Amino acid sequence: MKRALASLLALSLAGCMSGPDYKRPETVPPANHRGAAAPAAEQSLADLAWWDLAKDDPVLVGLLKEALQKNQDLKIAASRVEEFRAISRINYVLPTVAAGAGANRQRLSESSLNGVLGGQTVNTFDLSASFSWEIDLWGRLRRTNEANLARFLATEEARRGVYLALLSDVTSAYFQLRALDLQLEIAHRTVVSRKDSLDLVEKRLRGGIGNKLESSQAASALAQTEVAIPQIEQAIFEQENLISLLLGRPPGPVERGRAIAEVAATAVPAGLPSALLERRPDVREAEANLRAANAEVGVAEANLFPQLSLTGSAGVQSADLSDLLKSPSFVWNIAGGIFAPIFQGGRLRRERDAASARWDQARLAYEKAALAAFGDAANSLNAIGKTREIREAYGRNVDALREAEKTAFLRYDGGVSPYLEVLDAQRELFTAELDYATSLRDQKIAVIRLYRALGGGWNTPEMPPGGAAPPANASK
Numbered sequence: 001m002k003r004a005l006a007s008l009l010a011l012s013l014a015g016c017m018s019g020p021d022y023k024r025p026e027t028v029p030p031a032n033h034r035g036a037a038a039p040a041a042e043q044s045l046a047d048l049a050w051w052d053l054a055k056d057d058p059v060l061v062g063l064l065k066e067a068l069q070k071n072q073d074l075k076i077a078a079s080r081v082e083e084f085r086a087i088s089r090i091n092y093v094l095p096t097v098a099a100g101a102g103a104n105r106q107r108l109s110e111s112s113l114n115g116v117l118g119g120q121t122v123n124t125f126d127l128s129a130s131f132s133w134e135i136d137l138w139g140r141l142r143r144t145n146e147a148n149l150a151r152f153l154a155t156e157e158a159r160r161g162v163y164l165a166l167l168s169d170v171t172s173a174y175f176q177l178r179a180l181d182l183q184l185e186i187a188h189r190t191v192v193s194r195k196d197s198l199d200l201v202e203k204r205l206r207g208g209i210g211n212k213l214e215s216s217q218a219a220s221a222l223a224q225t226e227v228a229i230p231q232i233e234q235a236i237f238e239q240e241n242l243i244s245l246l247l248g249r250p251p252g253p254v255e256r257g258r259a260i261a262e263v264a265a266t267a268v269p270a271g272l273p274s275a276l277l278e279r280r281p282d283v284r285e286a287e288a289n290l291r292a293a294n295a296e297v298g299v300a301e302a303n304l305f306p307q308l309s310l311t312g313s314a315g316v317q318s319a320d321l322s323d324l325l326k327s328p329s330f331v332w333n334i335a336g337g338i339f340a341p342i343f344q345g346g347r348l349r350r351e352r353d354a355a356s357a358r359w360d361q362a363r364l365a366y367e368k369a370a371l372a373a374f375g376d377a378a379n380s381l382n383a384i385g386k387t388r389e390i391r392e393a394y395g396r397n398v399d400a401l402r403e404a405e406k407t408a409f410l411r412y413d414g415g416v417s418p419y420l421e422v423l424d425a426q427r428e429l430f431t432a433e434l435d436y437a438t439s440l441r442d443q444k445i446a447v448i449r450l451y452r453a454l455g456g457g458w459n460t461p462e463m464p465p466g467g468a469a470p471p472a473n474a475s476k
Contacts, residue, residue, distance in 0.1 A: 017139035018305070019298020022291050025363055027370045029273040034378040044271025045447075046279050046454035050167050051464040053451060056264055059257030060174055061464075063247060067170045068463065070248030074166055077159035081152070088152035092141040095133030095310075102126050128315025128331075135309065140302030143295045150292035157285035163462060164281060168452040170246050172445045177239045178260035179441035184232045186433045187225060194222040194426070197409075201419060214419040221423050225430065260440050265388070266447050271454065276373045279455030286362070286369040293355070293362035300355035303348050306340035373453070380450035387446045391439040398436050401429040 045053075054060045068074065104124040136142055198218040204210035241251040277283055312334035341348055408425040411417040451457075 016137070017142060017298060018302040019139070019143060019300075020294065022294045024287065025290075025367060027277065027367060029277070029370075030374060034374075034382075044275065044279075044454055045266065045451055046271060046275070046456045046458055047460075048266075048451070048456065049460040049464065050451075050457050053266060053447075053456070054171065056262075057257035059255050060171065063174060063243070063255070064167060064170055065463065066247050066249075067166055068163070071166055071246060072248055074159070074162050077155075077162040081155045081159050084148075084152040084155040088145075088148045090145075090148065092144050093136050095131050097129065097131045099127075099129045101128075124317065126315055126317040128313050128317075130313035131311070133310045134307060137308055138302040138305045140299055140307075143298035143302065147292045147295035147299065150288050150295060154285045154288035154292065157281045157288055161281035161285065164452055164456060166246065167456075168448050170243065171448045173239060173243045173246060174254075175260060175263075175441050175444045175448075177236065177243065177254060178256070179437045180232055180236045180239060181256065182260055182437040182440070183434050184229065184236065186430070186437065187228045187232055190225050190426075190430050190433075191222065191229065194218070194225050197422070197426070198222050210419075217419060217423055221426065260437070260444065263444060265443060273374060273377070276377060276455065277370060279458040280369075280373045280453075281455060283366070283369045283373050283455075286366040290359070290362040290366045293359040297352070297355045297359050300348075300352040304341065304352065306338050308336070308338050310334070310336050376453040377450070380446065380453040383442075383446040384450060387439065387443040391436070391443045394432065394436040394439045398429070398432045401425065401432050405429050 050064060051061050054064060102125070105121065106124070107121045134141065198215070198221075201210055201214050201218045205212065205215050240254045243254045244251050277287075312332070314330075314332035317331050405422070405425040408417065408422045412419050412422045
């Protein structure tokens with residue numbers, strides 16, 4: 001008996017597998033990233049851990065740790081991983097075994113055909129164990145296991161995508177906040193300068209040198225600058241609340257670290273384009289879904305073939321509880337059966353066709369994800385250089401306008417030009433300084449975008465040494 005069961009188990013595990021074995025679709029990556037300043041290299045920004053990327057600002061590192069521990073989206077994604085992890089651990093190939101116990105008391109009819117027991121009360125006690133087992137001749141159950149494992153891996157990659165997006169969103173939001181802080185500082189400084197200018201114009205007016213038009217123009221310029229302060233403060237308030245949401249905390253103030261101008265820009269090669277297929281969580285998720293769809297084609301094909309199953313039970317049964325465990329009470333049965341679909345109205349073939357169509361959709365989704373990854377990396381690489389050029393140009397513009405403001409003020413003070421010239425220079429300088437703060441933000445965010453586009457931190461732990469691990473973190 002044991003030898004027969006072992007043979008059946010070997011047959012179930014070694015039977016032929018319906019459907020095609022998985023093979024990754026051919027995707028030809030470009031030789032180099034478009035937009036890269038240098039030929040592709042093995043080293044990549046994606047090799048850095050996120051805490052190395054943010055190490056210039058310890059406050060930012062602390063905020064990122066908090067986000068990884070408390071963000072609700074990441075917790076939801078981790079819980080979904082645990083759901084599919086549990087499903088993937090169900091092994092449909094093994095037999096199912098159940099046990100039961102029962103007691104029954106019954107009075108038989110006096111008019112029963114069984115004249116011997118008619119009118120008597122009969123007790124029945126039993127203990128039993130039963131099993132059912134489908135012999136996986138065509139690989140239907142093994143393909144089901146394969147599909148469930150792939151779905152689990154897809155949810156893990158989806159969780160990692162949420163993790164990487166969270167790092168990017170928190171860092172970008174923090175740089176946006178620090179840029180707003182700089183703009184608020186510029187606005188306050190400009191208000192002080194405009195007040196000084198208004199005082200000078202009014203002194204000239206009282207001395208009979210100036211005129212009322214210049215005084216009104218200076219007052220208007222001051223008021224326009226003062227308007228910018230509450231606007232920027234409102235933007236800061238909302239940005240702090242956005243960061244608080246990402247951190248999983250109630251709305252409130254956010255700690256500040258280094259000024260945005262003090263944070264050094266990271267310059268690391270993008271690496272080989274082909275590595276994106278191994279590093280980007282969205283591409284890896286798409287491939288895991290393709291693996292699952294491939295296995296489900298095998299399940300649908302196996303449903304077209306006969307299914308062989310075994311059932312059996314063994315136990316003890318007695319009319320007297322005291323005799324239940326005695327040897328004459330032992331009972332058993334074993335049965336085998338084969339189920340072959342003959343006519344299903346075309347349902348099984350249509351289900352196979354539908355599974356094939358889903359596989360085709362998954363293949364196209366994988367190819368699309370790969371192409372999008374190459375495009376995203378190219379755009380992010382190009383942004384690194386362009387945002388640097390923009391920031392440098394804005395810096396030169398600010399320097400030139402500061403000189404222009406000084407010159408315009410000297411010309412006005414010497415009576416050579418009207419005050420309108422000073423106002424124009426001050427207005428252009430204020431706008432240029434605000435734009436320069438924005439360009440600093442854009443340059444920092446461009447690095448974060450590239451890190452995300454390359455699947456950053458793909459081979460590093462998700463928390464730094466000594467840092468608290470995020471809850472429900474699924475291992476890779």
